[in-house]
Amino acid sequence: MEDPIIRDTTVDALERRLRDAIIGGRHPVGALLPPERELAASYGVNRTTLKHAFVRLMQAGLVETRHGVGTRVRDFWRLGTAELLPSLVLRDDAWLGEIFEVRRQVGTLIGAMAARRAAAPDVLALREQVAAVRAGADGDQVQLADAEFHRLLARATGNRVYLLMTNTLLGGYLPVRQALVAPFRDAGAAADRLRPVAEAVAAGDEDAARRAVETYMTDTEALMRAGARPRARRRR
Known part of the structure; x- marks a missing residue:
């Protein structure tokens, strides 16, 4: 499609x-x-x-x-504030690289803390969201379901600031998501990338969760960069 x-x-x-x-x-x-x-x-x-x-x-x-x-x-x-990110990303692709950098750093912290603090309902929600990613009918549905997984992961930390930070990063990314849909065209593969994160959180293994998130972030970033449609570059 x-x-x-x-x-x-x-x-x-x-x-x-x-x-x-x-x-x-x-x-x-x-x-x-x-x-x-x-x-x-x-x-x-x-x-x-x-x-x-x-x-x-x-x-x-x-x-x-x-x-x-x-x-x-x-x-x-x-x-x-970070509310400017969507405007800056739409103007200059270079901002995406900086968002990816923060995404990796913050994401691993969130993953480890979620593994430490997640309650049973959080684990259930994460597993159900992996299933929702797998059930996505097209790249856009899979991509949005994937974004929701990260909101749930941040919520599992019990720290509302992490949830707001996640929303902010997604706010900079989602407006240009159509150019970054490559990792989400295969719903099964997208779900398989998230599953180790959910299971590490379920096991309460902080190190495994940190590694799983880092692997997820690195792999999806590489796919996004490789599959991104070129857009006109503008000066800052």
């Missing part, structure tokens, strides 16, 4: 162009963006479309709007 065609809306396209202009420095940190009417006209959109794009940029932490003042570019390198 081929990957679905994604059709950008006008808001999507405008958000992407404004995001690139901000991160690329065309609109410097601290600068006020041009008045809405002028900015909308320069991009050939109406002000409603511009306002929708502004809402997304505010949610990403790139701008702030004050009544009577206007929309200003935030110092996102100093004040920004």
